[in-house]
Amino acid sequence: MGIKSFDKDFLVHYKIDSFFSPEKKGGQKVVLFPVIEGVKQVMKIYESGKDERFDLEMNIYENFKGHPGLPIISKIDEYHGELIVFEEYIEGDTLADIISSYKGDADKIRKLLSGICDIMAPIWRCRYVHRDLKPENIMIRKDGSPVVLDFGIARDLDGATITATGIQPGTWKWASPEQYAGKKDMISYRTDFFSLGVIAYNLYYNTMPFGDTINAIDIKFKSGNESFSMDNSCPLKEYLRESMRFSVAQRPRLVEDLIALI
Known part of the structure; x- marks a missing residue:
């Protein structure tokens, strides 16, 4: 699986220029901080895949989107069997x-x-x-x-x-x-x-x-x-x-x- 090793295909697929901060691991996910086409973003890889916890979290973001006090979820994707969420990076x-x-x-x-x-x-x-x-x-x-x-x-x-x-x-x-x-x-x-x-x-x-x-x-x-x-x-x-x-x-x-x- 290419995500953890950041193989070339993974970097090219998501147009990742670089990473501006070390990755973090917590709970069932790994959090990456890529620069994609010049924009800092947060990329969360859910190791357990899509489950009820994930659905609930995404539902909350969707139901209350637009509030400046919650990060914007820009994309949910799957790469080689792993679930990836792209989230607004908060300066x-x-x-x-x-x-x-x-x-x-x-x-x-x-x-x-x-x-x-x-x-x-x-x-x-x-x-x-x-x-x-x-x-x-x-x-x-x-x-x-x-x-x-x-x-x-x-x-x-x-x-x-x-x-x-x-x-x-x-x-x-x-x-x-x-x-x-x-x-x-x-x-x-x-x-x-x-x-x-x-x-x-x-x-x-x-x-x-x-x-x-x-x-x-x-x-x-x-x-x-x-x-x-x-x-x-x-x-x-x-x-x-x-x-x-x-x-x-x-x-x-x-x-x-x-x-x-x-």
Whole structure:
């Protein structure tokens, strides 16, 4: 199979001039960064081929296309039996790379949270859950606006469960108690609310609220002790406290309720 070795036929077939960044591997896909006819693009190779997870991810992009907070899917193709998706390359930084620039800046964090909620609100209202919101999956454009990436383990609350409900590799820092416990019946858009609370805390304090290891966080969740270190003067304290409730039922009930706390 020619994809992994970038044989000449593969490069010519897709008119690839060069690669501007090293490849990345995550989950069931390999991500390449080719320059095609002078334009930077993202090329995702799905090793598992087309399945229900892939269909759900593409359906979300299709149903909500046109929103500047989601990348544009320009082409879906198959090459030598492997599925390839061409996606818009977002100029900017991943939030993970610029976390320190948000430290202590509540207004900047509020603006970012509002932007993310603007992207996710129509998706949540259609009963989709991202389930993997984390700084690595949020791009920040040059103008400061966010783009949400990678709906690869998203869940349709009205559909069958098609991926494991528990935490995924690289997700444990931002996962909710119900994800740690593997309680698939408790997964909802309020699972994403929790992850956004952890992200906001990390941005403001540049530390994690419930521990720095998967075991420490698991023990904290099982203890039921929701306490975390926070200054009384923190302008985000109400948002952090309510979005990071361990009980799903105690988190903001509606998307509008979450937005009102920002």
